[in-house]
Amino acid sequence: MTGLSFDVSHFLAGALVLVSFILLYQTRLLALINIFAIQAVVLSLSVAWQAFVQDAPHLYITAAIAFLFKALIIPIALHRIIVRLGIQRDAENVVGIGPTMLAGLALVALSIVVMLRIAGDADALAREDLAFALSVVLLGLLMMVVRRNAVSMVIGFMSLENGLILAAAGAKGMPLVVEISVGFSVLVAFTVIGVFLFRISERFDTVDAQALDRFQGDRQ
Amino acid sequence: MSLPGYDGVTAILALPAATALIVALIPSYRVSAMVNVISSLATFLIAVSLFSFRPANGPYFLVDDLNVVFIVLNTFVAFTTSVFSASYIAHEIETGRLTPMHLRFYHAMYQVLLFAMNLALTANNIGLMWVAIEMATLTTVAMVGIYRTQEAIEAAWKYFILGSVGIALALFGTILVYMAARPVVGEGLDGMVWTILMQRVSEFDPALLDLAFVFLMLGYGTKVGLAPLHAWLPDAHAEGPTPISAVLSGLLLNVALYAVLRFKLLLDANAHAIAPGPLMATLGLVSLIFAAFMLYRRRDIKRMFAFSSIEHMGIIVFAFGMGGALANFAGLLHMTMHSLTKSAIFFTVGHIAQVKRTQKIADITGLTVSQPWLGWSLVIGVFAIAGLPPLGVFMSEFLVVTSTFARSPILALLLVFGLIVAFGALMLRLQGMAFGEPTGGDKPSTASSLPIGAHLGLVLLAGIYPPPPLVAWFQHVAAMLR
Numbered sequence A: 001m002t003g004l005s006f007d008v009s010h011f012l013a014g015a016l017v018l019v020s021f022i023l024l025y026q027t028r029l030l031a032l033i034n035i036f037a038i039q040a041v042v043l044s045l046s047v048a049w050q051a052f053v054q055d056a057p058h059l060y061i062t063a064a065i066a067f068l069f070k071a072l073i074i075p076i077a078l079h080r081i082i083v084r085l086g087i088q089r090d091a092e093n094v095v096g097i098g099p100t101m102l103a104g105l106a107l108v109a110l111s112i113v114v115m116l117r118i119a120g121d122a123d124a125l126a127r128e129d130l131a132f133a134l135s136v137v138l139l140g141l142l143m144m145v146v147r148r149n150a151v152s153m154v155i156g157f158m159s160l161e162n163g164l165i166l167a168a169a170g171a172k173g174m175p176l177v178v179e180i181s182v183g184f185s186v187l188v189a190f191t192v193i194g195v196f197l198f199r200i201s202e203r204f205d206t207v208d209a210q211a212l213d214r215f216q217g218d219r220q
Numbered sequence B: 001m002s003l004p005g006y007d008g009v010t011a012i013l014a015l016p017a018a019t020a021l022i023v024a025l026i027p028s029y030r031v032s033a034m035v036n037v038i039s040s041l042a043t044f045l046i047a048v049s050l051f052s053f054r055p056a057n058g059p060y061f062l063v064d065d066l067n068v069v070f071i072v073l074n075t076f077v078a079f080t081t082s083v084f085s086a087s088y089i090a091h092e093i094e095t096g097r098l099t100p101m102h103l104r105f106y107h108a109m110y111q112v113l114l115f116a117m118n119l120a121l122t123a124n125n126i127g128l129m130w131v132a133i134e135m136a137t138l139t140t141v142a143m144v145g146i147y148r149t150q151e152a153i154e155a156a157w158k159y160f161i162l163g164s165v166g167i168a169l170a171l172f173g174t175i176l177v178y179m180a181a182r183p184v185v186g187e188g189l190d191g192m193v194w195t196i197l198m199q200r201v202s203e204f205d206p207a208l209l210d211l212a213f214v215f216l217m218l219g220y221g222t223k224v225g226l227a228p229l230h231a232w233l234p235d236a237h238a239e240g241p242t243p244i245s246a247v248l249s250g251l252l253l254n255v256a257l258y259a260v261l262r263f264k265l266l267l268d269a270n271a272h273a274i275a276p277g278p279l280m281a282t283l284g285l286v287s288l289i290f291a292a293f294m295l296y297r298r299r300d301i302k303r304m305f306a307f308s309s310i311e312h313m314g315i316i317v318f319a320f321g322m323g324g325a326l327a328n329f330a331g332l333l334h335m336t337m338h339s340l341t342k343s344a345i346f347f348t349v350g351h352i353a354q355v356k357r358t359q360k361i362a363d364i365t366g367l368t369v370s371q372p373w374l375g376w377s378l379v380i381g382v383f384a385i386a387g388l389p390p391l392g393v394f395m396s397e398f399l400v401v402t403s404t405f406a407r408s409p410i411l412a413l414l415l416v417f418g419l420i421v422a423f424g425a426l427m428l429r430l431q432g433m434a435f436g437e438p439t440g441g442d443k444p445s446t447a448s449s450l451p452i453g454a455h456l457g458l459v460l461l462a463g464i465y466p467p468p469p470l471v472a473w474f475q476h477v478a479a480m481l482r
Helices: A003-024 A029-054 A058-085 A097-118 A124-146 A150-170 A177-201 A214-219 B008-025 B029-049 B065-094 B100-122 B126-147 B150-185 B194-203 B206-224 B232-239 B242-268 B276-297 B301-322 B325-356 B372-386 B392-407 B409-434 B449-464 B468-481
Strands: none
Touching: A003 A029, A003 A097, A003 A124, A003 A150, A029 A058, A029 A150, A058 A150, A058 A177, A097 A124, A097 B206, A124 A150, A124 B150, A150 A177, A150 B150, A177 B126, A177 B150, B008 B029, B008 B100, B029 B065, B029 B100, B065 B100, B065 B242, B065 B325, B065 B449, B065 B468, B100 B126, B100 B242, B126 B150, B126 B206, B126 B232, B126 B242, B150 B194, B150 B206, B150 B232, B150 B242, B194 B242, B206 B242, B206 B276, B206 B301, B232 B242, B232 B301, B242 B276, B242 B301, B242 B325, B242 B468, B276 B301, B276 B409, B301 B325, B301 B372, B301 B392, B301 B409, B325 B372, B325 B392, B325 B449, B325 B468, B372 B392, B372 B409, B372 B449, B392 B409, B392 B449
16 A cells, blocks of 8 residues: 555544544534534445445445435434424433543553454554444444434444444455445444434423433333 | 255255345235245254254355254244244234334245355355355344334344444455465465365465454354343344344354354464363353343343343353363254244243233243143243253253363363353242233233244253164264364
């Protein structure tokens, strides 16, 4: 791999991790969704670059799916849900922003240490791509843990999934990447429909996941 | 042996897929329930034929001595559950909990689930297997939430989020396996094909494989319901329709277990990778002991048996984790016995909850008086699942314990401790439910006795006189599993 293509992939993968961090400290839902859309754009650029570098045309499809579905359709749908539910300010964290960011830093450090040590034989790009991808996955998990609200949980899950797509695209010649990204899109569509369901059935005053745990005590 | 022009694998995939389309179009729920039963029976019969007539293994599909056991068990329980489901949903329609429209969706989803599970079990490709398990998860999520009550939606949401995270971690593990395979096997499809991976795995980078197994174990382990990743399981079992609880416990947990077992085989074949056994044994033992104590605090009958499923999956994973011919044999036998017994219990519990109109353990009393057939079925089912002789679960638990005693007495003591704690909880609850003064609900139930009788009969047979061909087959597979 030449110097330039290496640098560009590296830059895009790094940008994905950076955007994951930005997601962590958003306090308003609408801003959170906008940042997520940016992350999806970065992901589709990164996958498209991999398609170009690896000369793998099927990855362009994955990039297109990521762009259309995650940068346009899902953010617009979530925007509308949020405006209709009137929960624009509702992205409270269970844990404070400071500790969350520190935990995020620790997770990125962990994944870099683990990955760089383990994947010693793989080429430098694959290794660093995997380290970045694992960071995005772990940051997505962290976001799902620290957020209380169902919409931000969904966004946490989608950003986790972005990390997986990055890893799959970076694994040179991996088959079924397109199928897997379609599979994930179905999964995500289900989550969004799920959030819709909460609204339609009007059985919940809130899409706060903690409210869902209320009945826990009675139903053991 | 293979028969020209006959392909059992395509048939067990195409049949459920086609049936799903057909039942989605049939307006009458009685007809679609019939179609559901007939199609499931046909799928089971074709699956049995895989024992003797196997198609050649391709890059996508594989039938070997290991997965044929899973396929046949799966299709059998799917068939009996469809019989139970037909009598169960008739009652749900009468009470108005479900509408005919719901049932079209329900039957279609049931067949899609069968398709996805058969696909996961026959897949020769780790990517395809992942897609199939994801699909099975999604269909069960849709069915768990079908009652649309607050509790059902909560359960479906929880199952969905935890299941998706599990599935995502499993995918990361799958990608890592491909990364490990690529330098050896080469780029493209070959790097994900089981049969090729198994041949070349000794040359893979062990460090990458280790990391991959951690992700795969956590990911698919979530779907197996191992503590501490089990949180979705009790809710999903308690709030969905009872046939789905039976399918979840009896089948879907096994499919995830199959995935774990396959990857364990892969790691075992690489001399430099970590031994996967101790990790599995630890998770299994923790699940067993945790679930045994949790059994005491349950007030909902389906929730209690869901925790019992966690307990038994713990025992099975522990047995496979210990490894060796005897423990693997015990694990396979226990998996079969647990599937049969637990689905029989859920069939019984489904009818009990319908006659009594409650799932609260405290409100269910004197069943042997008011509903003799259901009451005694429950007694036998709970005796079986608690591991009393002469039923089959006793046999398999005994084998797990003895094989562990021979190698690690301390682990065996912990295992026995967990079993006894669980036994106490089950007997305590059973006494209240089965005996004493009956409270209401003495209207005769329309329960179909066939599925319950067939399952408990098989469990009894396995306990008294396990059929020699079955024993020989399991011994052969156990040797294959190392």
